[in-house]
Amino acid sequence: MDRGRLCFPTLDALRDGYEVYPIIDAVEGTSSEAHDLATRRMAQAGARPISWVQLICQLQRDWQRKDTVGEFANILFAVEGN
Structure with missing residues (x-):
């Protein structure tokens, strides 16, 4: 590091x-x-x-936050895969 x-x-x-x-x-x-x-x-x-995944999950917090869940999923799955 x-x-x-x-x-x-x-x-x-x-x-x-x-x-x-x-x-x-x-x-x-x-x-x-x-x-x-x-x-x-x-x-x-x-x-x-x-980890970075823990961070973005904490920022999203809840799949019910519909205004941000689409972009959140795009970022997560683009890096980590489906």
Whole structure:
């Protein structure tokens, strides 16, 4: 995980009192081990790692929100498949 793009800003935001939900699968590391270690470091500091799918599902919240469900499904299925 590129420390300058996710880990350090996450740690800074936590230090400043924010709740932080880093989107773990939106960044890549120099290796799987580096990615895992940075993810653990953020979680141990109090961050709550999530995936991009968890984020958009949380934003949509409910399939009954008909005004946004079509575009939500288009984005989700375009990336994740049917």
